[in-house]
Amino acid sequence: MCEIKIEHLTRNYGGGKGVFNLSFDVKHGEVFGFLGPNGAGKTTTIRHLMGFIKAQEGSCTINDLDCWKDSEKIQLKLGYIPGEISYFDDMSGTEFLKFTANYRKIHHNLQKDLLERFEFDPKIKIKKMSKGMKQKLGIVAAFMHNPDIFIFDEPTSGLDPLMQNRFIDLVIEEKKNGKTILMSSHIFEEVEKTCDRIGIIRQGKMAAIDSAAALKERHVRHYNVKLENETLAESFAKDFNGISNGLNVTVSARQSLEEIFMNYYGDDRK
Numbered sequence: 448m449c450e451i452k453i454e455h456l457t458r459n460y461g462g463g464k465g466v467f468n469l470s471f472d473v474k475h476g477e478v479f480g481f482l483g484p485n486g487a488g489k490t491t492t493i494r495h496l497m498g499f500i501k502a503q504e505g506s507c508t509i510n511d512l513d514c515w516k517d518s519e520k521i522q523l524k525l526g527y528i529p530g531e532i533s534y535f536d537d538m539s540g541t542e543f544l545k546f547t548a549n550y551r552k553i554h555h556n557l558q559k560d561l562l563e564r565f566e567f568d569p570k571i572k573i574k575k576m577s578k579g580m581k582q583k584l585g586i587v588a589a590f591m592h593n594p595d596i597f598i599f600d601e602p603t604s605g606l607d608p609l610m611q612n613r614f615i616d617l618v619i620e621e622k623k624n625g626k627t628i629l630m631s632s633h634i635f636e637e638v639e640k641t642c643d644r645i646g647i648i649r650q651g652k653m654a655a656i657d658s659a660a661a662l663k664e665r666h667v668r669h670y671n672v673k674l675e676n677e678t679l680a681e682s683f684a685k686d687f688n689g690i691s692n693g694l695n696v697t698v699s700a701r702q703s704l705e706e707i708f709m710n711y712y713g714d715d716r717k
């Protein structure tokens with residue numbers, strides 16, 4: 448079952464900008480990484496899913512609801528972290544969370560746990576918050592009503608490494624709870640740690656979709672090493688699976704996803 452479905456989505460801003468004939472889906476209980484550099488079209492895609500903009504061509508659905516026509520219903524249920532949290536500047540964080548809870552008509556609220564987890568005091572005005580604080584406010588607002596489907600637009604930007612890890616832990620927990628998650632990112636590590644599948648978007652088009660495991664597997668290298676004599680080979684064979692004076696060595700590169708990523712984006716830097 449597909450929870451989030453994007454079919455032939457096109458939004459042409461001119462000059463090669465926008466998204467073009469984009470299709471992918473996120474299945475029930477899946478964590479999908481939407482990976483791409485700045486300007487690739489991640490936020491544009493996500494804004495269609497949230498019903499903020501209408502598709503020129505193609506369609507988006509969430510749980511079979513049309514993202515444009517049924518946007519209000521979708522927005523009420525979803526856990527969404529926007530790329531930039533810049534509205535309601537005059538409210539304090541506390542007021543914003545109260546407003547969000549009222550709007551969603553939620554009774555059971557996970558807010559207290561989330562504030563503790565992210566060591567966040569929301570009392571001050573949003574306009575006085577740093578980028579990291581606004582990001583934490585966005586996280587609390589997205590998780591506090593315990594939604595089944597999440598959409599995150601570069602959720603860890605502005606967070607320090609400790610808080611980035613706390614966020615990743617939270618995503619892993621929600622994954623275990625069976626939640627469906629679409630997460631945009633340009634950080635390989637966070638998608639590698641959390642996502643079942645990864646879609647790589649480049650210049651508004653999907654360059655590749657594969658499981659994180661398969662993308663990594665592509666970059667496992669197999670070497671056949673010949674040693675000078677059998678004695679040397681035997682001593683190595685204690686550590687490796689040596690045959691005669693040849694060794695099979697498997698090397699998996701730490702930055703495998705980054706390498707794959709660069710294969711897709713390499714010519715962007717020309």
Ligand SMILES: Nc1ncnc2c1ncn2[C@@H]1O[C@H](COP(=O)(O)OP(=O)(O)O)[C@@H](O)[C@H]1O
Binds near residue numbers: 460485488489490492
């Ligand atoms: N409303 C708009 N009008 C014109 N161009 C836009 C608009 N919104 C986004 N773009 C352009 O479309 C491209 C994709 O933007 P965006 O989806 O924000 O990328 P990403 O989130 O992957 O960084 C960028 O080149 C951006 O400048």
Ligand SMILES: [Mg+2]
Binds near residue numbers: 601
């Ligand atoms: Mg963006």
